Amino acid sequence: MPKRLQFPLFLLRKLLKVAFTVWVVTTLIFFLIRLMPSNPIEQYIQNLVIQYGMSYEEATSRAASLFSLDLSQSMFAQYLEYLKDAVRLDFGTSFLSPGVQVSEIIAARLPWTLFTVGTGLILSFIVGTALGAIAAYRRESWYEPIISGLSSFLSAIPDFLIAIFLILFFGVFTWWGRGSIVPIFQLRGNYGAGVNIGWNWPFIKSVLDHSFVPILTYFFSQIGIWVLLMKGSTTGCLNADYAVIARARGLRPRKILTSYIGRNAMLPIATEFAMRLGFIIGGSLIIEQLFVYQGVGLELLKATTNRDYPLMQGIFLIMTIAIVLSNLFAEILYSLLDPRIRVKGGSKHA
């Protein structure tokens, strides 16, 4: 294979995989909805017949318009129709709020989730990798066991239990007779009641106040993993030839840690970070429920409890697409950082 074709071919292979994954998920959802013995459309029709005394045909046409499906067509034709809509990210209209596009609902909720989970992820990444590098570099120090112990503790505990502890710590317990640190109502919702939505200071302050503890939750639930990963990666680099030579040249320890060891240790961590970006949207279901934070996760929950199928499939597809794209991003990043990967059959996990 000519060398200049290697990268485009690599990219093409990965793109095909992305398309395949998204197709698998959309198909899965379609058949969950349409083919299950008690599939929602059939249930909906039965419900109309029993509750409102409609004829079966009438109920069917009603259901067809709601699900934007043509039920008189064959299953395969319906499937193609559905795929065509899904490609254009057109998931139809919501059940619960008729006439509202599913994509509109998602677009309204997405920024909140991206803001809180994203901030938590970035902060935990910065602090975690720094602590991990220090822990690896100063293995003999008194604070190394504390950093490592706390990290493995935090990485083990489920995120929503961390959220409960933080809610109790900040909002419920009273400290030295002073009352709680944060008033409990600030731990619920995206912003306070009675602020004008827009770019004004009271609104921004209210948003920041309300997002503080959720962000802290995402921070604590992820920092342990970064510390442990970075520590392992740095330890692996400590005795590499270039590090030994840097030491032999008498460079300052700080310089060695940041420019020689740190940069090389960051390679695998950077791809891990890129990969985790995709979980930003899907990884916050229970925590958003705990903080009543109106994001994508809470919307998926509401859609599920209310059986709002178009909304459910829309959100789930968005979550999957985010993960698939970030995986693609991670693989491209890795291949740029480490060109050996581009050869056929080579993948990070092979």
Next chain:
Amino acid sequence: MLKTQSENNLKTPQEINQVLSTTGSAYQLKGTTRFKRNMRHLREALFSDAIGAFGFLLLLAIILMSVFGPIWFPLDTISNPEVILNAPSAEHFLGTDHLGRDIWAQVVSGGRELLVLAFLTASIAVLLGLFLGSLSALIGGRFDEIMVFLADVWLTIPRFPLLVVMSGFFTLNATTLAIVLAVLSWAGLFRTIRAEVLSLRSRDFIEVAFMLDMPKTYIIFKEILPNMMGFVVANFTLLMRAAIYAQVGLVFLGLLPLDQNWGVMINVAWNQGVIYNPDAIWFLLAPTIVICLLILSLVWIARSMEEFFNPGLRK
């Protein structure tokens, strides 16, 4: 450990053929001795470092509490309106819930269901992963490539949201949830076990077994599996952790009907607005802490297992 293993297997072909040609009892005998040896390794692994031993004792304590505790601390079946959401007292030393029932008794009996379900899930998942992973690694070729590709695709589907979505289509109960969870987690385990089998496969004693043309099932069950015991136990506990996470999460969200466990306690305490009533905070805090302890014990066991077994395997 691995050294003795390979010495054991480096017999002459005649000898091995002899063992193979005798009846099943020969397998049996060989199996038991190896089983005993593996058990000894497991014991050594568990108590090789303090954290692993502590985790194991903690898990044991939780299991004992869940099995025998309800005998001494039976659940209050009748509500008592006089002691609703009380603070801890001599009579109810973790206080009472919104119906005036003792919280300690609920904590004691709340673990059984979670433990059984987690154990069930992890067992099914480990069997599935072992089967697919070793099969894929041993067969190799096209089959292996397709399986790896499918696992890659599967891993990109967000698991917990999928569970939430699925609960909108099926009414999950405890047993179906265990099966669904196990099936959903096949890909991750498949990949680690496949890698493990591949690394084992290149070792001398397995090469010899292949050269002697021993049956594949024999190689899998007698040569490869026994050498993966520690690895399997480590993954088993991690799977239990994932199962507990998913169950408690789904129960907390109210998407799973289970009658009495710690997740339900958290759910009820949360919905009863315990956070506005600091007196009764143990209603929420107690189940949260026990779940943390349970998960920590599992993770600690897994880590000491990995540390004990991996240096030998990855040399």
